[in-house]
Amino acid sequence: MAYRFIEHTADMGVEIEGTSFESLLSEGLLALTDTLTEVERVNLELELPIDLIAPSREDLLVEWLSEIVYLFETKSVLLRQTDLEVEAEGGGWRLRGTVRGERYDPDRHEIKTLIKAVTYHQLRVKSSTTGWSARVIFDL
Amino acid sequence: MRSGLSRAEIQPRVRDLVTRLYQNIPTGIGKGRTDLRLNRQELTQVLTQGAAWAVEKGMGYEEDVGFLEENGCIEGARPDLVSDRAYQRGRNQLGSLGSGNHFAEIQYVAEIYDEAAAAALGLFQDQVTLTIHSGSRGLGHQVCSDHLRVMVEAAARYGIELPDRQLCCAPLQSPEGRDYLGAMSAAANFAFANRQVMTHWARESFMQALSLGPSQAGLTVVYDVCHNIAKFETFEIEGRRRRLCVHRKGATRAYPPGHPQTPEAYREVGQPVLIPGDMGRYSYVLVGTERAYRETFGSTCHGAGRRLSRRQAKKQARGRKLLDELEREGVVVMAAGMATVAEEMPEAYKDVSAVVDVVEGAGISRQVAQLKPIGVIKG
Structure with missing residues (x-):
């Protein structure tokens, strides 16, 4: 598991790591879905396309996780697996790919905590020789 | 809300009452009730009209809105500046509690600290009351997220240095500032309508669980206050009347006796302030004071605040x-x-009694009654 939850009085913080920026985004998804429900109980039954653009990597991380919150709330889907590619585009970053999961089923998926929003609060994305790390706070 | 019922009258039926509330008011994950699905045009009306929209649809009484902050509608709302995504999130969420610290709670008046003020607010010892704590739901959060993106960029352009990007901002009179105020006001109107719809369903729950007619259940609105909003209000500053944008975040409006925005029924005692505690101990009803008006732009605390992280x-x-x-x-x-x-x-949570003692000690609100919980629904 390349993410860990960190203490934050009113909200939920998470630190994530990835060998590439794409895997960082994937770990962010796992952390988010793990906040929502038991992530291992999410089956892979459907696939959705992803195409997002943001001016910086930090913004792209927030955009990406916000997209997952939006998809859960409006399409009732829980997601946990990705196939993503990030490329520089127009001075910013573009994320394309697919995300997989299944429709929320109240009988099988106990909701742990709902996420209202993904915030910029204390947001940090860093690269190192071994890969990428980030911190993000969810507004609950 | 206050009822005409005493604690003893409902005690044997509390579980039925909580069950009815739980059945009638959706909690937790997004979805509202299937019998209240809005198309885009209807949602636009909600964003423009606030609580009055629900009343017009038969969910509540006309007199309800007189007891809501700003009469349940912020003027100048701009639904056209609310994104499609926010519309999508709000479409099925009107009339839903949400999760986290949101709740609906049946309580009784456990203590009265000011008999005259309690009487003016229609509160009496052992009376059953109900508090709903909920807001603009996913729609409001989407409005926030959408405008944060704009503001991060705008702050840089206006040369504002940010200690944290979540604190991004723009001058009030800038296009970005004005747009945000218009969209946020629309979200606030959604919140007013949301609580109005749940008020209606809470009344129905009481009638169903206790086999009462509307007048017997008698749930009437004491007051509805916001605790996370910025809006224009008029204050006297150094002898001049000025229109100010007051941002209350985790703070509640606490207007004094005699203020024209305080409902006439409460003009002599001040605007009611509702301070929720936690679901095991108590909550408080206070009233605003002249001192709050002078010193804190008519504001006081909102709640207990957390002691432990989640x-x-x-x-x-x-x-x-x-x-x-x-x-x-x-x-x-x-x-x-x-x-x-x-x-x-x-x-x-912290002990909310310590919190209300502080605000009373500071003179920015006055304690009227303590409410103790007997039934709670949560997300």
């Missing part, structure tokens, strides 16, 4: 039967998820 609370709750514990204390709780109950357990 994670710490969950850790401490492990292995415990919180619902049984609360029931032994006389509180019936129904919740969509046990994790929320753990995060929101009484020990997770």
Whole structure:
């Protein structure tokens, strides 16, 4: 598991790591879905396309996780697996790919905590020789 | 809301009452009731009209809106500046409680500190009351997220240095500032309508569970206050009347006696302030003061505030039967998820009585009554 939850009085913080920026985004998804429900109980039954653009990597991380919150709330889907590619585009970053999961089923998926929003609060994305790390706070 | 019922009258039926509330008011994950689905045009009306929209649709009484902050509608709302995504999130959420610290709670008046003020607010010892704590739901959060993006960029352009990007901002009179105020006002109107719809369903729940007619259940609105909003209000500053944008975040408006915005029925005692505590102990009804008007732009506290983080609370709750514990204390709780109950357990919060003592000591509001919970629904 390349993410860990960190203490934050009113909200939920998470630190994530990835060998590439794409895997960082994937770990962010796992952390988010793990906040929502038991992530291992999410089956892979459907696939959705992803195409997002943001001016910086930090913004792209927030955009990406916000997209997952939006998809859960409006399409009732829980997601946990990705196939993503990030490329520089127009001075910013573009994320394309697919995300997989299944429709929320109240009988099988106990909701742990709902996420209202993904915030910029204390947001940090860093690269190192071994890969990428980030911190993000969810507004609950 | 106050009822015409005493604690003894409902005590044998508390579980039925909580069950009805839980059935009638959706909690937890997004979805509102299937019998209230809005098309885009209707949602635009909600964003423009606020609580009055629900009343017009038969969910509530006309007199309700006179007891809501700003009469349940912020003027100048701009639904056209609310994104499609926010519309999508709000479409099925009108009339839903949400999760986290949101709740609907049946209480009784446990103590009265000011008889005259309590009488003016229509409160009496042992009276059954109901409090709803909810807001603009996913729609409001989407409005926030959408405008944060704009503001991060705008702050840089206006040369504003940010200690944290979540604090991004723009001058009030800038196009970005004005747009945000218009969209936020629309979200606030959604929140007013949301609570109005749930008010209606709470009334129905009382009628169903207790087999009462509308007048017997008699749930009437004491007041509805916001605690996370910026809006224009008029104050006297150094002898001049000025229109100011007051941002209350985790703070509640507390207008004094005699203020024209304080409902006429309460003009002599001041605007009611509702301070929720936690679901095991108590909440408070206060009134605003002249001093708050002078010193804090007519504002006071909002609630207890957390003592434990959500994670710490969950850790401490492990292995415990919180619902049984609360029931032994006389509180019936129904919740969509046990994790929320753990995060929101009484020990997770500061003792709200200490908080209201501080604001009373500071003279920015005055205690009127203490409410104790007997039934709670949560997300």
